[in-house]
Amino acid sequence: MDAELQMIEGKPVLRFERWLRHSPEKVWRVVTEPAEMKHWFPAEVAIDGRTLRFTFPDAAPVDADGGEGELLESDPPKVFAFRWANDVLRFEILPQADGCLLVFTAVISSKLSAGRDVPGWITCLDALVAHADGTEFEPPTEWLSRIEHYIAKFGLDEGTDNPDGIHFARDLVWTPLDDVWALLTEGTTDTVPTRAAHPGITPGRLTRSEAPHLLEYEWLQDGIPQGVVRWEFQNEHLQGTTVTLFQENAHGPEALAAWHVHMELFFAATQGDIRCPWPTAREEELAKRYADQ
Numbered sequence: 001m002d003a004e005l006q007m008i009e010g011k012p013v014l015r016f017e018r019w020l021r022h023s024p025e026k027v028w029r030v031v032t033e034p035a036e037m038k039h040w041f042p043a044e045v046a047i048d049g050r051t052l053r054f055t056f057p058d059a060a061p062v063d064a065d066g067g068e069g070e071l072l073e074s075d076p077p078k079v080f081a082f083r084w085a086n087d088v089l090r091f092e093i094l095p096q097a098d099g100c101l102l103v104f105t106a107v108i109s110s111k112l113s114a115g116r117d118v119p120g121w122i123t124c125l126d127a128l129v130a131h132a133d134g135t136e137f138e139p140p141t142e143w144l145s146r147i148e149h150y151i152a153k154f155g156l157d158e159g160t161d162n163p164d165g166i167h168f169a170r171d172l173v174w175t176p177l178d179d180v181w182a183l184l185t186e187g188t189t190d191t192v193p194t195r196a197a198h199p200g201i202t203p204g205r206l207t208r209s210e211a212p213h214l215l216e217y218e219w220l221q222d223g224i225p226q227g228v229v230r231w232e233f234q235n236e237h238l239q240g241t242t243v244t245l246f247q248e249n250a251h252g253p254e255a256l257a258a259w260h261v262h263m264e265l266f267f268a269a270t271q272g273d274i275r276c277p278w279p280t281a282r283e284e285e286l287a288k289r290y291a292d293q
Helices: 024-032 111-133 144-153 177-185 253-270 280-292
Strands: 004-008 011-020 044-048 051-055 065-075 079-084 087-096 099-107 160-162 165-171 202-210 214-221 224-236 240-248
Touching: 004 111, 011 111, 024 079, 024 087, 024 099, 024 111, 051 079, 065 087, 099 111, 111 144, 111 165, 111 240, 144 253, 165 253, 177 224, 177 240, 177 253, 202 224, 240 253, 253 280
Parallel strands: none
Antiparallel strands: 004 011, 011 099, 044 051, 051 065, 065 079, 079 087, 087 099, 160 165, 165 240, 202 214, 214 224, 224 240
């Protein structure tokens, strides 16, 4: 089955299933023993009593320190659950006549990250099945389209039209703050950078520029300031980089659609894919969709 995203008691929960043609006892070993986990889990795991320690490989997009975790449940060969930083991972092994069903759930700390978490965990689970089967596993080399698929599937690209204006928030995966800032500003320091505005907006005066966290400028209508546009960036260890976008006193499907497209292009650019020209048909499609909501 494909991944599911649910909100349970206010927390985002990802759910996956995998059927394996092996006994629960064998799958238990693959899921729980560090020597077996190294073949599929994204970090090297060391277990000392109820404490887990995680170390990322050199090729990972984050530094080696993967933080600590806590063993929450161990009921062989049925349930294995632990906390990793702020996430809770749970593996349930259900016996079947011809093997077993592995049900994996991840309570994640940020709903925004689900778009990249899902392809990551799908890859891990596919590697787990291959390792249990004794077959070679070739990890995917293309990630952007897979992440974009789940961002759209879960509605993580949607903006909101609030009383104070238009709001968007997007996960930028592991792109370092300095790289994101350089992409947005392209070296511009005293005027509004081209990439900070979509084609339908008229920028005015640059009001704040605090690299690499905040960029703010006035937007104009008939030459008169109507409010500000504000870009804000944040990076957290083990969580990655996020961006929030706010256009004050802007409302309606057209404004939402324009920024929606702009944020799609910006996200792709942070992943190394520069797309042009401006996709007018996509903007029109989104404007209709927002109008119908």
